[in-house]
Amino acid sequence: MSSDDRMVPGAAAPVVALRRPEDVIRAVPALLGGPPDDSVVVLGLRGASGRVRIALSAPADEPADGFAHAAAEALAAEGCAAALAVGYGPAARITPRMDALREAARLHGIELRDALRVTDGRYWSYLCPSPDCCPPEGVPVPRAGPPAVPSGTGAPRGGPPGAREAVAPVDGPERDRMDRATTAAEARCARMWSTRDTGGHAAFGVAFRAEGLREVRATVAGALAGRAPGGADRVAWLALLLVSVRVRDEAWVHIRAENAALHTDLWRRVFRMADPAYAAAPGSLLAFAAWLGGDVPLAEAALERVARLAPRYSMAALIRQALDHRISPDRWRPVTPEWLERNSPAGRPADGPPECPKPPEAEGPTP
Incomplete structure (x- = not known):
């Protein structure tokens, strides 16, 4: 599986192998422009080669159903037949969102190939049934990163x-x-x-x-x-x-x-x-x-x-x-x-409070 980041027009198309959960976890910070924190990230895959078409992220405290529905709709709109998901945070916050995402993906005909949770340096899979590869105590998150993703694929909030x-x-x-x-x-x-x-x-x-x-x-x-x-x-x-x-x-x-x-x-x-x-x-x-x-x-x-x-x-x-x-x-x-x-006719008097600055005796402009 390879990754073709299409979040930013004109960005170079990095190729990163995503064959194992460790590969996905290592790739996410590069695709998003920084390490995620207390959030759920969904990678939408499109085409026979399973190339990443869209990356979505949302805070872990966003309502589970709303997040799942919006993510599934966005994946479907981009023509993604499959997806990968990684949640960063404690199980109490991540598990309800993953459960909702699995159901929303099913209803939209999207194959969720893996759903991972990363907490305190370890990861778990919601879809892996075998304790041999997914023990109850989790798996240590790998330290080594993937090949560098071009810097144009994302930036931390606020920009450089x-x-x-x-x-x-x-x-x-x-x-x-x-x-x-x-x-x-x-x-x-x-x-x-x-x-x-x-x-x-x-x-x-x-x-x-x-x-x-x-x-x-x-x-x-x-x-x-x-x-x-x-x-x-x-x-x-x-x-x-x-x-x-x-x-x-x-x-x-x-x-x-x-x-x-x-x-x-x-x-x-x-x-x-x-x-x-x-x-x-x-x-x-x-x-x-x-x-x-x-x-x-x-x-x-x-x-x-x-x-x-x-x-x-x-x-x-x-x-x-x-x-x-x-x-x-x-x-x-x-x-x-x-x-x-x-x-929204400009000549129609607005209902409710005026949308223009207040009269001069008032305190200032309406936000």
């Missing part, structure tokens, strides 16, 4: 230092200019609020989203034509407008695999320049564009910073799930701006 530096906020005179520009943008928003038609938040929200859509479309068109997003004033205003979920989603649906590099450059610049109060949206757009373009370390670094700024930001959480489960960007099915408008 170079990626973190690439998303660091601007400082010095540029930060001073952005601080002044952000204050001006907030004053501009306050003027929009004070001159709104009767209708309160609803009327203001519609006007705010309309302004946001115009700005996002112009900025994206400029980026695709090779133009920078603009100076401090324009970037500050754009970042504030992205507080609206509808405006942010307008930017999101324009990101495609074929233009991901241009969007990565655009949103990295906005993310670095934006005031921290308004950085979660451009940071999440950057993470998505980087993931779609195959730059996983940059996506990790962007998500790491967004998590510090806005721990509950929903778009970042979705991208985090894609990275944690090693979902291939090839599985992304883009939607069009027209579809988005049909399903």
Whole structure:
């Protein structure tokens, strides 16, 4: 059996023999870019040669049924007829997940060729019935590693230092200019609020989203034509407008695999320049564009910073799930701006709390 890592587009195809449980255990850290910790890893195998098509991982405290169902669906979607699983942690946490995974694999017609648990330097197999090869006390985990897997196949969460530096906020005179520009943008928003038609938040929200859509479309068109997003004033205003979920989603649906590099450059610049109060949206757009373009370390670094700024930001959480489960960007099915408008009309007053910044007398922007 060989391993062909396909988690990152353009990665070299390492070949590692996976004939024994020890081979699988040694290969997992190389495929994932680091040693797993308290998690369950599933390797999806496809084709007659049994080459690894997808690697999925999930924390050991994730609900067993949810993890198993999601893993089996992902394996089936990638055309994997077989799989290998390794759980890292105590039996009380790993065994329920392996039991659920075995059942989910059976229901999806996927052969689970082995299911292993690694705990305190020893491993056990859930599928091996013989005490000769799988004694009750477990088998020592081998120390020697497999042939090196190219570094492009994965990266620890947060990415390497170079990626973190690439998303660091601007400082010095540029930060001073952005601080002044952000204050001006907030004053501009306050003027929009004070001159709104009767209708309160609803009327203001519609006007705010309309302004946001115009700005996002112009900025994206400029980026695709090779133009920078603009100076401090324009970037500050754009970042504030992205507080609206509808405006942010307008930017999101324009990101495609074929233009991901241009969007990565655009949103990295906005993310670095934006005031921290308004950085979660451009940071999440950057993470998505980087993931779609195959730059996983940059996506990790962007998500790491967004998590510090806005721990509950929903778009970042979705991208985090894609990275944690090693979902291939090839599985992304883009939607069009027209579809988005049909399903979320910008002119429709939003139900519930406003998605735009609060009135000037309130404390600040809505997360």
